[in-house]
Amino acid sequence: MLQELRRLSHHFLNIKNTPYRRYFIETAKLSHRMSILVGARGIGKTTTLVQLLLQYVGGDRFDPKILYIQADHFAMGKMALYEIAEAFVMEGGRWIVFDEIHKYPEWSKELKSIYDTFPELTIFASGSSALEIHKGSHDLTRRAAVYSMQGMSFREFLSLSHEMILPVHSLETICKNHLVLVPPMLELLAQKDLKIIPEFRAFLELGYYPYFKELEDGSVYQLTLEQNVHATIESDLVAIYPRLTGISVQKIQKLLRFIASSVPFVPNWNNIKETLEIGDLRTLRTYFSHLEDAGLIRLLPRATKKLHQVASTGKVYLENPNLLFAIAPERPEKGTLRETFFLNALAQKHKVSLPLEGDFLVDETFLFEVGGKGKGFGQIQGREQSYLALDDMEMGVGAKIPLWLFGFLY
Helix, strand or coil: CHHHHHHHHHHHHHHCCCCCCCHHHHHCCCCCCEEEEEECCCCCHHHHHHHHHHHCCCCCCCCCCEEEEECCCHHHCCCCHHHHHHHHHHCCCCEEEEECHHHCCCHHHHHHHHHHHCCCCEEEEEEECCCCCCCCCCCCCCCCEEEECCCCCHHHHHHHHHCCCCCCCCHHHHHHHHHHHHHHHHHHHHHCCCCHHHHHHHHHHHCCCHHHHCCCCHHHHHHHHHHHHHHHHHHHHHHHCCCCCHHHHHHHHHHHHHHHHHCCECCCHHHHHHHHCCCCHHHHHHHHHHHHHCCCEEEEEECCCCCCCCCCEEEEEECCHHHHHHHCCCCCCHHHHHHHHHHHHHHCCCCEEECCCCCEEECCCEEEEEECCCCCCHHHCCCCCEEEEECCCCCCECCEEEHHHHHHCC
16 A cells, blocks of 8 residues: 555655745744644645655655655545554655645544654644644644645745745835835846736735646636635535534535625624524634634734634734635725735734724734825824835835835745
């Protein structure tokens, strides 16, 4: 059986490997003996793990010290993950990947046993954003390092689309030095006969998931994304939360459609419960939590430390702008697109909350309003560390920063 799995490993290492390397592989240290990479469906977790595996052996996919396992592949038959790892180690194996681990029954029990029994083996696994490593008696929190991966940044979109080398900038650098940062970027794009605003528009619509490169047609991309959303709810969530029934899945799908047609909004829990005919508030909030864990929505908490995040939710957004084009019933409004992009870009590294004044409070320090180039400071006039993130402008001035530049945070 191991030889058949090796053959499949060679095949997948070949077809899943790509030259472009996501931000994660460039920044994550992965010093633990067991690393679990979680994130939304389609953001490139498999490719990243394949690249990580190959870098240990100089890119040789036939090296017997590495093995890639697709946890839900039919060829595994009844062979347990532990049995695979045992046979692999006996033949000198050192690095193993278990992809889509959430689809394998009792996965946490198996990984715990593998970790405890084979100290010479380095284990990588991938799973849905909703994966629970602390669940039940097979708690992996003391054994595994869990890394959360996000979709493409605007910087990565430009790099992958046009083979450009572009730097990452910190939020502090963008706020203080955007006038210095922007001209070299615009010049680099001009050398390729590109303009930043049209590129930003393209990213908002079809650039968050790396498979955009394989699907040049925007309508096919959006159809693929819509299908991935359904698979996330109907397959991934059900695999992680087996108590979800067919009716529960239908309710969650209905809730997502409601959210997509309403974002951004401050939830009225009772009204939503009655509109969607969901039994009680606890169930409704659980459904919201499942959608957020799955990387489909983002709950923005109010700027307070007193209440639990779900209970103190200020606004609800879709997780990224591409989802607005794929699952919202109408073409998204510019204001919704702008806010969704900004929240998504900042949330990768920063704590973002809803302030009493302004649109977003970042790290309890930076206050932002987001809008078009004609937007003024309004309620944040005179506030310290307050900025405008403005669309439809290439260059900023003073505390007015081009919105697209916040796509260079990772």
